[in-house]
Amino acid sequence: MxxxxxxxxxxxxxxxxxxxxxxxxxxxxxxxxxxxxxxxxxxxxxxxxxxxxxxxxCLNREVLGFELEAFVQVSMRNDQANWHERFAEAVRDWPEVVGAFVVTGETHYLLRVLAHNLKHYSDFVLQRLYKAPGVMDIRSNIVLQTLKEDSGVPVSLVKKSGGHGASHGER
The missing domain is CATH 1.10.10.10 (Winged helix-like DNA-binding domain superfamily/Winged helix DNA-binding domain)
Known part of the structure; x- marks a missing residue:
């Protein structure tokens, strides 16, 4: 596109x-x-x-009781049929996963997970993530402090046209 x-x-x-x-x-x-x-x-x-x-x-996660944020790298066994489709379907059903990405590198997926506390996160990992079909390895990175978070697009970097974009001759 x-x-x-x-x-x-x-x-x-x-x-x-x-x-x-x-x-x-x-x-x-x-x-x-x-x-x-x-x-x-x-x-x-x-x-x-x-x-x-x-x-x-944009909701304040801490005010709503989500004190823990983690980025989770997930590696899969790819010797099972439809491993990607089955994992993607499971991820869509987990409300704790607020972002899921297929990535390059040593792992297959990067998940952004919100949980109320460490126990909630631990239950999520042990009861759902580890039990998902094809999961081989999980590496968690718990967020200690957020330095920058902006879900927007850097509009200042968008290539601009020379003339009028959306419509012409306006004031």
């Missing part, structure tokens, strides 16, 4: 929305120096083009 071409105004819209997803169109238009109608047209086009997939709230 080819990256979409955006102009500087599109990038400003996306930057603001990633920081303040509930901003009103009127406030967004004012912030990026567009008329409200032009801003709304651009926003709708960015949604239609799939640049904006959906909107959601």
């Amino acid at each position: 080819n990256a979409i071409s955006l102009d500087a105004t599109d990038c400003r819209i996306l930057t603001v929305l990633q920081q303040e997803g509930r901003i009103s169109n009127l406030d967004l238009a004012e912030r990026i120096s567009l008329s409200p109608s032009a801003c709304l047209r651009r926003l709708r086009l960015l949604e239609e083009q799939g640049v904006i997939e959906h909107y959601r709230a």
Whole structure:
């Protein structure tokens, strides 16, 4: 899939929305120096083009009682039929797994896991992860401190078009 071409105004819209997803169109238009109608047209086009997939709230995991975060490397036995499909299906059913990635390197998967505490995490590993079909080895890295966490896209690095991106001649 080819990256979409955006102009500087599109990038400003996306930057603001990633920081303040509930901003009103009127406030967004004012912030990026567009008329409200032009801003709304651009926003709708960015949604239609799939640049904006959906909107959601960022929750504070600690306030909700999730005190432990871990990154877990999982190595699989690949001598079993459908080992990848079976593991992927199991991962989708585990609410503790909030991120799952197929990776290169010494392991097959990298999981981001949230748990209430060490006992909850231990129960998850022993009762579910180790019992998943084909799991051979698990290596856990418990997060001690988060230095940076941003689930957004670095809009400042997006290749910008020379002209107008989402729509033309707006103010």
